[in-house]
Amino acid sequence: MNRRTDWTPARWLRILLPTVVILLWFAAASFGGPTFGKLSSVSSNDQASFLPASAESTEVRDWQQKFTDSNAIPAIVVIESDSAIPPSELASYATLGEKLGAVDGVQRPTGSATTTVAGPIPSKDGRAVEFIVPVEDTNGVKTVVADLRAVVDSNLPTDAHGWVTGPAGLTADLVNAFGGIDGILLLVAVGAVFIILLLVYRSFVLPFLVLLTSLFALTAAILLVYAFASWGWIKLSGQSQGILSILVIGAATDYALLLVARFREALGEVESRWAAIGRAWRAAFEPIVASGTTVIIALLCLLFSDLNSNRSLGPIAAIGIVFSLLSALTLLPMLLVLFGRAAFWPFRPKFVGEEHHAPEHADVAAIHGLEGITGLWRRVGALIAGRPRLTWIAALILLGVCIAWLPQLQASGVSQTDVILSQSDAVDGQKVLARHFDAGSGSPVVVVADAGKAEATLAAVERTPGISAASLYVGPIDPTAPAAGPAPEPIVRDGRVLINATLASQADSDAAEQVVRDLRDTLPATDPNVLVGGVTAIALDTNVTAQSDLVKIIPIVLAVILVILMLLLRSILAPVLLIASVVVSYAAALGVSAFVFNDVLRFPGADAAVPLFGFVFLVALGVDYNIFLMTRVREESLRIGTRPGILRGLGVTGSVITSAGVVLAATFAALAVIPILFLVQIAFIVAFGVLLDTVIVRSLLVPALSYDIGTPIWWPSRLWREHRRTKPRILHSESASTRA
Structure with a gap:
């Protein structure tokens, strides 16, 4: 300068x-x-709100609004007794139902009804009862569920245990699991970065x-x-x-x-x-x-x-x-x-x-480009200068071994009960519910059908394997009304009716999602305009949409980054190689992650959005380090030639880029303190992927491959044309001991 x-x-x-x-x-x-602590107040973890308007389950939710003005989501209270519950004691449980209905945030009754809580509903084995509690305050579901649990705990018989589960209970526990984002996550991330910076500098x-x-x-x-x-x-x-x-x-x-x-x-x-x-x-x-x-x-x-x-x-x-x-x-x-x-x-x-x-005035015995470079990065540069082809081939083989596990990645979604990794009252309650009741009770499949084909559609739903019961929606049931009398007529809105179908399996299980697929395949033969939604359908549509996003977004991101690199490096060949290197690095990171998730941590699978999020972060951030390296390499190549410039650029940026990679890996690893499966998996994929990219791809693969190619790496830029004409002499005369 x-x-x-x-x-x-x-x-x-x-x-x-x-x-x-x-x-x-x-x-x-x-x-x-001060706004940091308020983010949770404008944050939503409702899975349904993230679906596109075109999703079938979204259409069903819109239809449900026409049948009821409430957006209530059900909480299921399940009480399990150590011994059989005699019918004479059900009256005492009915009192519990009234107390549950009085909790703030629970949907209020209309007309002559005393409560909107359904239950107590005894199990067939006589050892459990359940209540279905509609939670109307969906923004304050965490508080409402906490109050419901307090009511249950204070009104349990001595030989009974109670849980609050269902969609509302699971949502509340999910919100609780995210609670550490406002404090613990930031504290861990900042602490890790501070320690690394202290050690580096x-x-x-x-x-x-x-x-x-x-x-x-x-x-x-x-x-x-x-x-x-x-x-x-x-x-x-x-x-x-x-x-x-x-x-x-x-x-x-x-x-x-x-x-x-x-x-x-x-x-x-x-x-x-x-x-x-x-x-x-x-x-x-x-x-x-x-x-x-x-x-x-x-x-x-x-x-x-x-x-x-x-x-x-x-x-x-x-x-x-x-x-x-x-x-x-x-x-x-x-x-x-x-x-x-x-x-x-x-x-x-x-x-x-x-x-x-000035490097040209020092260490004249060194390989051209490594003058003044000492320590680890001198040895890495010497390795690349002496055996560039062997170096990048060995790095590529190592990445290929990692990629071998990629087909084992199970990223088709997981049940909601598997999302929370910490202790969860709702998850425990789902297991109890499955032991004594149809596991899908409280979270029905919702079918919207033409009113003229209501009975035929209902019969088709009831015949579907995996459905234990189904009924036409007739509006809120008054629990105090006498059982005798004519059956109420189903509610009709705009020529449509609702059918609620109870699943035999847990609503967020793979078996339940298969039932939804079967209904969507078979019901159109009875009613071409039929729609199938509900909690299970929302999860299914979310996974399907996430997988289609992966196929669509990846080519767009790659094309955009490729154009940016071409403009930055004024080259075509170098950006193509850089893009290829980060894609290989991404695939290797997913491969190792599949092995760790399946065989080490024994996770039940991975969220369908994990591969896409991992791709965006790893590819974008992986290109970061290549940009840091190659812009310096280009700067040095303009002065001393391409091959010496590669060695010089690697030597002077090696420590800073490695430090940056370690810092970024440590910050993403901090996500693992939040006991949510998705965040733990993203933490590992990005942290491991960044380290892999920093240590193998940026330090060995990219510089060795670029060194092996030489000046053509800048094709067709002015740098390539000028170096092609001048053909600068590159020295390779370092002694064997110096290479070592």
Whole structure:
């Protein structure tokens, strides 16, 4: 670099600029920080709300609104006795039903009914009773279910045990499991990053500056996400809330590490800290912006998803990356320039002058490009220079072994009772319910049929294997009404009727989903306009939509990233190879994940959205590190030639990119503290995938393959044409001992 290009601002600007920038970020943090605890209030974990309007189960929900004004979801209270319950004691259980119906948030009765709670319903074996409690306050389902459990616990007979389960109970326990997102997750992620930065830089100041940059980016992002969610522009879920925190902390730290590395390098070349930050900012600006832009655009490709949860994550995560970029390029430079060399205390970089940093004047016996490079990255560079083809082939074979397990990945969805990994009263209650009742009671399959074909459709539903009972919907039942008298007529709306069908198997099981498929296959023969929905159908449609999103989104993301890389590197061949490398890395990460999930952790399967989320994060973030590497390689290649430039670029970026990869892996691994199957699986896939990409793909596969190809890697750019004409001489004369 030319010393004359350095710029030192006037004294007043050196005071004003950091003050204004830091105050603006403090203002954003002062508003965004308190908002962090409010995100849960605008977050929804209702699976049905994430389905597209075209899904059959969504259409059924819309029809249900015409038959009842209530959006209530059922909680099932199941009481199991150590001995048979005599019929004479059912009256005492009826009193419990009245107390359950009096809980705030439970649907209130209309007309002469005293309660909307159905029950007590005795089991056939006489050892259990159940109540179906409609929870109307769906926004406060956690509180309502907690109150129901308190009522059950305080009114149980001495020889009985009670559980609150069903859709409402499972939703409440899911919300409880997500409770750690507001505190524990962030604490673990920040703690892990702090320890890693402390070990990498051996500085007591710098980790605080980097983490402050990340936390300010998060608070600003949260402020905007909260506003968008409260205005109804996006749908926020517990999953996307957790991913937002982790993504911002990880990405902002990665960008900060790149800038810090350039700043430390510049402090050795120039004495002025303003000149150093100017050099660092100019050198880091292009790769940071290119990296961030790639991730943002890749995330926004999720807008093409049909599943609302996927589509909403795109802008939510993209907002996080935008503020990560802004904080790394505005707040961090001001913090670094204020602290100067003291930021690295106690190991402050010394000013030695540019002449001592020029690689062409040092270590003349080394392989061209590795002058001045020491330690691990010198040995890696020597390995690549001496045996490039063997290196990239060995790396590819290792990745191929990992990919061998990929067909074992079971990502077709799991039952809702398997989603929660911690102890759950609702999950335990489902097991008790299955022992004594039709497991699908309380969560019926809902069939919308033409009124003129109601009886025929009802008969067809009853004949379907897996259905234990079915009935036409006649409206709310008054439990105090006498049993005698004519049967009520079914309710008809716009020429349609509802049929509620009780499943013999648990509503969120694979067997139940198969029943829904069978109904959708057979019922159109009776009624061509029939629709099949309900809790089970919602889960089925969610899985099917997630799998179709995977096939659609992957090509879009790859095409977009390929174009960005071509524009950035001014080449065609290099971007194609980089894209291929991250796809191979992604497949290898999924392969190892399949082995770990199935054979080590014994998970029942994987959420259908796991492969798509893993792809978006691994491909976008994996390209990040290749961008950091290849932009520096291109910069060095312009000076000293392609092959030496590859070795030089790898040597000077090796430690910083590896540190960034470890930080990002640690932040995503923090997701595992939330006992939700989806988040634990995403935590492992991304953390392992990032480490695999950092250690194998970026350190060995990409540089070795690029070195083996040589100058044609830049085809058809000007760099390729110029190097082809000049054919710079590349030295390979390092001794065998130096290679070792």
